[in-house]
Amino acid sequence: MSKLENIKNNTLVNLQSEYQKTKIQDILDQLDKDLIGLVPVKTRIREIAALLLIDRLRKSLGLTSSNPGLHMSFTGSPGTGKTTVAMKMADILYKLGYIEKGHLLTVTRDDLVGQYIGHTAPKTKEVLKQAMGGVLFIDEAYYLYKPDNERDYGAESIEILLQVMENQRKDLVVIFAGYKEKMDKFYESNPGLSSRVTNHVNFPDYTPEELLLIGKLMLQDQQYRISDEAETVVLDYIERRMKQPLFANARSMRNAIDRARMRQANRIFASGNRVLTKADLVTLEAEDFLKSRIFAELFAD
Ligand SMILES: Nc1ncnc2c1ncn2[C@@H]1O[C@H](COP(=O)(O)OP(=O)(O)OP(=O)(O)O)[C@@H](O)[C@H]1O
Ligand SMILES: [Mg+2]
Structure with missing residues (x-):
């Protein structure tokens, strides 16, 4: 008998009441009011919310819940709302019980990468420690990787980030942000990273x-x-x-x-x-x- 058949099909779970418990509708309505346009972005947030809700329901019935990887990429021109949406996303993930604290920590290369040998690992680890339970927002993430400099310490930081992104998925969501073209190049040069970032969201310019x-x-x-x-x-x-x-x-x-x-x-x-x-x-x-x-x-x- 398969694992699935073991589970009684007549166990009931109330989607509506679970939905109301999370107050997710309030948050999505607020998002609609606070942010003009950004339809593709709002749609993606709705999809993520649905996924997490169903995951919760599955858990409540004893079905496996795989804790979907939620690391994201926000690309777009300056001032298109990336930071603003990241803050809302942290709040949503917290209210859906995905992360424990729901704070957003914004960093750039200088916060993660040291100037001298041996400085990068402690810096990156300290940032990760502070971000635990919340969302780590890495702005202008492409500066982490400098292809022309073989001895650049950025690669070391990326290595540590990757490990944590993989092994501590449920404790931390990482969002990489920056301009589209530069981010695309960044992912091309870092395939390991690219495969762990499952949600790519592009912020279009406003009309x-x-x-x-x-x-x-x-x-x-x-x-x-x-x-x-x-x-x-x-x-x-x-x-x-x-x-x-x-x-x-x-x-x-x-x-x-x-x-x-x-x-x-x-x-x-x-x-x-x-x-x-x-x-x-x-x-x-x-x-x-x-x-x-x-x-x-x-x-x-
Ligand atoms: N769709 C929107 N509706 C209402 N206000 C918005 C919207 N998008 C952005 N804003 C406002 O515009 C300002 C800039 O947005 P934000 O800082 O999120 O952009 P950003 O994409 O992070 O920019 P950068 O790439 O330069 O960091 C903020 O004050 C934000 O509240
Ligand atoms: Mg910003």
């Missing part, structure tokens, strides 16, 4: 419309709004900003808003208007964006 929505959401959080006339100006601003160097998606949006708030404050202050309404204080007007450097060429001459 101008999504960036506008992101900006409005950020403003709403700060109890500000943009006037209807300003909205078209902001879209125009975004389209121009995207073509400029160092554009960083949602982060550029946040910076634009911060500067517009500064201009609004100056505008109100300079107007000498002593009696202000609530609307005056919360509204960013078209001119608060039009005074940006981005529009300077319009007013040249």
